[in-house]
Amino acid sequence: MSKSYLKLFVLSFALAAQAPAFSKAPPIAIIIHGGAGTINQAHMTPKQQAEYEATLTMAVERGYQVLANGGSSLLAVTTAIEILENSPLFNAGKGAVYTDAETHELDASIMRGDTLAAGAVAGVTIVKNPIHLAVAVMEKSEHVFLAGKGAEQFAKEQQLALVDNHYFDTQFRYEQLKKAKALQKEKPKQIAAHSLLGEHQFAQMPQSQRLQQDWPAEFNMGTVGAIAIDRSGNLVAGTSTGGMTAKKYGRIGDSPVIGAGNYANNQSCAVSATGHGEFFIRYQVAADICARVKYQKISAKTAADQVIAELKTVGGTGGVIVLDPQGNASWSFNTEGMYRAKKVEGEPIEVAIFADDEAN
Numbered sequence: 020m021s022k023s024y025l026k027l028f029v030l031s032f033a034l035a036a037q038a039p040a041f042s043k044a045p046p047i048a049i050i051i052h053g054g055a056g057t058i059n060q061a062h063m064t065p066k067q068q069a070e071y072e073a074t075l076t077m078a079v080e081r082g083y084q085v086l087a088n089g090g091s092s093l094l095a096v097t098t099a100i101e102i103l104e105n106s107p108l109f110n111a112g113k114g115a116v117y118t119d120a121e122t123h124e125l126d127a128s129i130m131r132g133d134t135l136a137a138g139a140v141a142g143v144t145i146v147k148n149p150i151h152l153a154v155a156v157m158e159k160s161e162h163v164f165l166a167g168k169g170a171e172q173f174a175k176e177q178q179l180a181l182v183d184n185h186y187f188d189t190q191f192r193y194e195q196l197k198k199a200k201a202l203q204k205e206k207p208k209q210i211a212a213h214s215l216l217g218e219h220q221f222a223q224m225p226q227s228q229r230l231q232q233d234w235p236a237e238f239n240m241g242t243v244g245a246i247a248i249d250r251s252g253n254l255v256a257g258t259s260t261g262g263m264t265a266k267k268y269g270r271i272g273d274s275p276v277i278g279a280g281n282y283a284n285n286q287s288c289a290v291s292a293t294g295h296g297e298f299f300i301r302y303q304v305a306a307d308i309c310a311r312v313k314y315q316k317i318s319a320k321t322a323a324d325q326v327i328a329e330l331k332t333v334g335g336t337g338g339v340i341v342l343d344p345q346g347n348a349s350w351s352f353n354t355e356g357m358y359r360a361k362k363v364e365g366e367p368i369e370v371a372i373f374a375d376d377e378a379n
Contacts, residue, residue, distance in 0.1 A: 044250070044252065045344060045346035046346040046363055046364035046365060047086040047087065047247075047248060047249055047364045048086075048247065048348045048361065048364060049082040049083050049086060049092075049095055049096070049245060049246070049247040049348075049361065049362055050079075050245065050247075050340040050341075050348045050350065050359070050361040051078050051099050051100075051244065051245040051340070051359065051360050051361070052242070052243065052291060052293055053074075053075060053108070053109045053242075053243050053357075053358030053359070054110055054241040054357070054358055055293045055294060055336070055337050055352045055356065055358075056241065056336070056354050056355070056356070058354070058355050058356030058372060059355060059356075060372075060373050063372075068372065071108055072370050074102070074106045074108055074109075075358060075359070075360040075370050077102055078099040078100075078245070078360070079099060079360040079361065079370070080362070081099060081102060082096065082098050082362075083095070083368075085098050086247060086248075086249050086250070087364075089250060090249065091251075091253070092248055092253050092254060092255040093131065093253075093255045095245070095247040095249065095255075096129070096245040096246065096247050096255045096257040097129070099247075100148075100150045100243055100244070100245050100257050100259050101148050101150060103245075103259070104147075104148050104150060104243065104259055105148070107189045107191070109241070109243050109358070110192075110262075111125070111127075111241075111242060111243040111259040111261055112125070112147065112148060112149065112187070112243075112259065112261075113189070114187075114192065114261065115187045115192070115260075116196070116241060116262060116264040117193060117264065117265070118265065118267070119200070119265045119266060120267075121196065122184055123144060123184055123187040123188075124141075124142045124143070124144055124261075124262060124266070124269065125149045125260070125261055125262070126139075126142065126143075126149065126259070126260050126274045127140055127149035127150045127152065127153040127259040127260070127274065127275060128257065128259075128274060128276070128277060128280065129150065129153045129154050129157055129256070129257045129281070130157075130255065130256050130281055130282060130283040130289075131253065131254075131255055132254030132256075132285040132286075132289055132344075133253045133254075133285050135283075135284060136158075137157055137163050137277045137281075138153040138156035138157025138158070138160075138163060138164075139163060139164045139165075139277060139281075140152045140153050140164070140165050140166065140170045141166040141167070141170070141271045141275045142167045142170070142271065143166075143167070143171055143174070144171070145174075145182060145183065145184060146170075146171065146174045146180075146181060146182075147179075147180040147181065147182045148180060150259045151180075152165075152170065152173070152174045153257070153259075153275070155174070156170075156173065159177060160173065166271075187261070192261075196264055196265055199264045200265055241260065241261065241264075241293070242259065242291075242292070242294075243258070243260070243293075244257060244258040244259070244280075244281070244291030244292070244340060245291060246283070246289040246290065246291050246341070247289075247342070248344070248346055252285065253285060254283045254285050254288070255283055255289065256281050256283040256289040256290060256305075257281065258275070258280050258281040258291045258293075260272065260293075262274075262296075271296075272297070272299075272300070273292060273294070273296035273304070274292075274293075277306075279292070279299050279300045279303055280292040280293075280296065280304070281305055282309050283309075284313070285344055286313055286344075287309040287312040287313040287343070288308065288312050288319040288322075288341055288344070289309075289341070290304075290305040290309060290339050290341050291339065292304050292305050292337060292338070292339045293337050293339075293357065294335065294336055294337010294338060294354075295334075295335055295337055298330060298333070298334065298335030298336075298337070299335065299337060302326070302330060302333075302335065304327075304339065307322075307326050308322045308326050308339065308341060311326070318343070318347070319342070319347060320347065320351070323339050323349065323351040324351045326339075327339060327352060327353050328353065330353065331353040336353055336354050337352065337353070338350060338352025338354060338357045339351055339352070340361075348361045352374070356373040356374050357372075357374075358372055
């Protein structure tokens with residue numbers, strides 16, 4: 020070997036030794052949820068369970084297929100949520116609950132983990148798929164949050180699909196409304212206490228005076244959401260809801276509030292929440308989980324478990340789905356169940372409804 024070739028060989032070896040090792044790209048993954056609450060297996064027929072599981076499976080499969088084909092996490096999330104919004108089974112889009120005035124007011128939000136760009140809408144009544152309007156706000160306006168008639172005007176300008184408000188009517192949700200109104204008339208003091216007292220004061224009330232004893236959890240919660248990571252490692256989180264049964268005065272919950280019901284940051288995690296929105300807003304649940312991951316250096320699963328457990332101690336019920344930049348997918352909830360599904364590259368699809376379905 021000549022001296023020149025020997026020098027070249029030695030130099031190449033030295034450079035290779037100094038070069039940083041390339042970390043393995045994270046797997047593509049998507050997680051979805053369809054709401055949490057009083058989901059009692061004894062009260063659900065096999066047919067109903069099969070319908071929920073089929074829709075969750077379809078949504079997670081379609082979203083994952085987008086990722087597998089090289090599509091963005093944004094497209095994967097909106098694809099999955101659109102399916103859930105179009106189903107009457109979930110409290111979002113077609114299955115939205117009724118307001119006290121017997122109409123429907125819908126909210127949604129979306130957030131990118133790379134740029135922290137976000138879009139949200141609240142109180143829309145004629146937009147078929149609010150998640151698409153949230154994306155339009157993020158991508159085609161200088162704003163983050165639009166509400167009511169202004170949001171609907173923007174939807175018209177963006178030529179999004181519009182429907183009559185009665186499109187969202189379903190008999191099941193109407194029966195829920197009648198039950199909620201009857202309960203409001205029967206126990207107005209407990210309802211007022213739950214709405215107006217501070218959470219610690221409410222937690223200290225005697226059980227006999229608490230609304231939670233009689234007010235079904237499904238009246239306070241019901242949301243759909245999806246989070247995903249694509250080949251580029253970008254996280255996206257999306258959430259959509261019909262809100263709270265029998266809500267008044269244009270009430271808005273946590274789902275469209277960035278940091279409460281929705282958050283994504285490539286430096287920590289992506290979160291989509293479902294639960295009693297007033298508590299999720301006060302405790303900034305989604306952002307708190309991501310902050311704990313970033314600053315405490317704990318796993319997203321651990322952070323989610325901590326926040327959801329702490330929330331329960333002050334009367335807040337619900338759950339979250341969580342995904343980190345390494346593609347670790349998990350969920351956490353403090354209710355009897357949460358409609359949920361996930362697909363991580365190299366692993367089978369998981370679909371679950373009840374709390375004891377699996378240990379995750």
